[in-house]
Amino acid sequence: MGKITCCEEALAEVNSIVLHCPKLEPFACKKLKKLLKELTFKLKVCEEWEKLKVKELELKEKVELKKEAAEAKLHEELEELKFKKEVCEVHLHEEVEDLKSKVELIGHEINPVEKIKCGFLKFKSHFEQEKEYYEKLAECHKxxxxxxxxxxxxxxxxxxxxxxxxxxxxxxxxxxxxxxxxxxxxxxxxxxxxxxxxxxxxxxxxxxxxxxxxxxxxxxxxxxxxxxxxxxxxxxxxxxxxxxxxxxxxxxxxxxxxxxxxxxxxxxxxxxxxxxxxxxxxxxxxxxxxxxxxxxxxxxxxxxxxxxxxxxxxxxxxxxxxxxx
Ligand SMILES: [Zn+2]
Ligand SMILES: [Zn+2]
CATH class of the missing domain: 3.40.1050.10 (Carbonic anhydrase)
Known part of the structure; x- marks a missing residue:
């Protein structure tokens, strides 16, 4: 508001000079009036500028708010997508496991030799994991x-x-x-x-x-x-x-x-x-x-x-x- 106050004061001063000094030289008077005109114009520009500044701030605030809301919404959507992806992955994993066991089952039904082989190999991998226990057991059982x-x-x-x-x-x-x-x-x-x-x-x-x-x-x-x-x-x-x-x-x-x-x-x-x-x-x-x-x-x-x-x-x-x- 500093600029407007400045202009207002100058304008008031010029006005009072023009009004209270009727004996002012016509040239000076003309010059003063020109100054007055310029000042009035500058004041208007200043006012406009101030208004624009306020508007700019308002717009900035609005943009900021909208940005935040959009970001929050995007974040929410992202989280939702992530969750959906996880659920899909779990489903998929379950389905794959289910299919695997079905394939295994069908394989065993078709082929008993395969059943014996797979069964023993499964036990053998357990044996390897518990090797110490089974090796002791092979020596002696109680x-x-x-x-x-x-x-x-x-x-x-x-x-x-x-x-x-x-x-x-x-x-x-x-x-x-x-x-x-x-x-x-x-x-x-x-x-x-x-x-x-x-x-x-x-x-x-x-x-x-x-x-x-x-x-x-x-x-x-x-x-x-x-x-x-x-x-x-x-x-x-x-x-x-x-x-x-x-x-x-x-x-x-x-x-x-x-x-x-x-x-x-x-x-x-x-x-x-x-x-x-x-x-x-x-x-x-x-x-x-x-x-x-x-x-x-x-x-x-x-x-x-x-x-x-x-x-x-x-x-x-x-x-x-x-x-x-
Ligand atoms: Zn029985
Ligand atoms: Zn025996």
Whole structure:
């Protein structure tokens, strides 16, 4: 505003000179008036200039605001794009993995030799990672468990109990049955395994695992209910080990359905097999001297639940492991 004030003051002074000095020389008067005109013009220019300056500032502010808003919007859009890209990448990765496993699966279905090869190579890469453990294990193993479980493909004890190689001696047969001492016939494989595990390895626990939907037990129950069956004499003679349990359940639960009968039988056969373990003199001795503990287990395929109990389970007691601790 300095310039305008300056001009205003000069103008006022010229005006007062022109007004108060009538005797002013006409030339001087003309000159003064010319000056006055120039000053008036300059004042106008100054005013315009000031206005323009204000406008310029306003415009600058507006531009600044618009710039900020545009930048914020761009930033937002960029972030959104980044997020979309990440989501797409995850999706893509999942799809690729899915396709890979499908290809692998189809490959295995088509080619069992490939399945064996790939399976072993996968294990070998795990072996390389845990080399120290496996090399020690190759020298000596000291498993604490002897486990009897069904040969059903869905009940592998190493998988369902998250065991490592070297942690258990496992015997698998149809319906996880253990024959009584001396009653196994001409090929006593149970006897050999029990003697090896108890006398040589000196395991500390014997666990018999039964399971739901056991087709071996279903065959036993069907045979026992004298339904016409297509099973061979050899198969039936193996299942005979569980016959006593089947009878016991049928007598105690006469009104139960055949499905209920099977479930009860799956559990009672576990008790019976453990009792049969005790008919081995060296097992009886080890249990009596508390060197070995006997455990019964039951795995429910549908619920993915595991029950553990000691001998003589009454079907309602025992510890149940249904969810993560
Ligand atoms: Zn061997
Ligand atoms: Zn089974």
């Amino acid at each position: 498993p604490k468990f002897l486990i009897f479980s069904c040969c059903d493909s869905r009940v592998d004890p190493f998988k369902i109990l998250n065991l490592e190689l070297g942690e258990a001696i496992v015997v698998r047969n149809v319906a996880n049955l253990v024959a009584a001492y001396g009653e196994e016939g001409p090929c006593p494989s149970n006897h050999a395994a029990i003697e090896y595990a108890v006398k040589e390895i000196k395991v500390e626990h014997i666990l018999v695992i039964g399971h739901s939907h056991c087709e071996g037990i279903q065959a036993l129950v069907k045979t026992h209910h004298e339904e016409k069956t297509h099973y061979s004499e050899s198969y039936k003679s193996w299942l005979k080990i569980g016959e006593h349990s089947c009878k016991k359940v049928k007598e105690a639960y006469s009104s139960s359905t055949i499905e209920e009968h099977c479930t009860l039988c799956e559990k009672e056969c576990v008790n019976h097999s453990l009792h049969n373990c005790l008919t081995y003199p060296f097992v009886k001795e080890a249990v009596a001297s508390k060197k070995i503990t006997l455990h019964a287990g039951y795995y429910d395929l549908h619920k993915c639940a595991f029950s553990r109990w000691s001998l003589d389970y009454n079907y309602s007691e025992g510890e149940k492991y249904c969810s993560n601790p």
